[in-house]
Amino acid sequence: MDLQAIDLGVARGGVPVLEGVTFSLGLGRALVLRGPNGAGKTTLLRTMAGLQPPLSGRIEGAEDRIAYAAHADGLKSMLSVTENLSFWADVFAQRDIEPAIKAFDLTGLRTRLAGTLSAGQKRRLGLARLMVTGRPIWVLDEPTVSLDAASVALFADAVRAHLQQGGAALMATHIDLGLNEAEVLDVGKFRAVPRVSAQDEAFL
């Protein structure tokens, strides 16, 4: 089943940010959200991931199918790299963390406490967690922040493999990952129109 946004309205801090957002994301596909800073990409991704309710419209095909990775890595600093991944694998009733360790080049860091990793290494570990969720739809907010060119390439490979295995990815990123499969959605066209209140109309 596709992940669908249907006439979706999203708000931040009580203020409508986007409205009428409609798209469909099929398995095997990637959709990249574009738009300038503050356009509403994070707000839309958080809503799609179920972290906040929509203001209007609806979302189909999301239930228990989304793995979300945001700016904050949310790693357990006093657990090692393998312990962090095993913890997440347990949460999602998965077992094998080896493909994730390999895909994100974490082999030499297995026993390191997550709190001692560099920013880019933490990011790699945060993204590796996606693979141990077993969830088909990855929702990613600026996944390449702190990553060097080699790590961006690893990440792009992991997304490509995920799509080839029948997964899907919805992401906000300012950089081109070189994913031929990716479609682009400019959120600017869904910008919410500021409402003129009834009180203001008396002064027109």
Ligand SMILES: Nc1ncnc2c1ncn2[C@@H]1O[C@H](COP(=O)(O)OP(=O)(O)OP(=O)(O)O)[C@@H](O)[C@H]1O
């Ligand atoms: N807690 C908050 N309260 C009120 N407004 C907020 C809050 N957080 C964000 N906003 C505003 O909501 C709007 C949408 O922000 P959002 O983070 O979704 O944009 P974005 O497209 O992801 O931006 P960026 O590319 O900078 O990450 C912005 O105008 C932002 O200032």
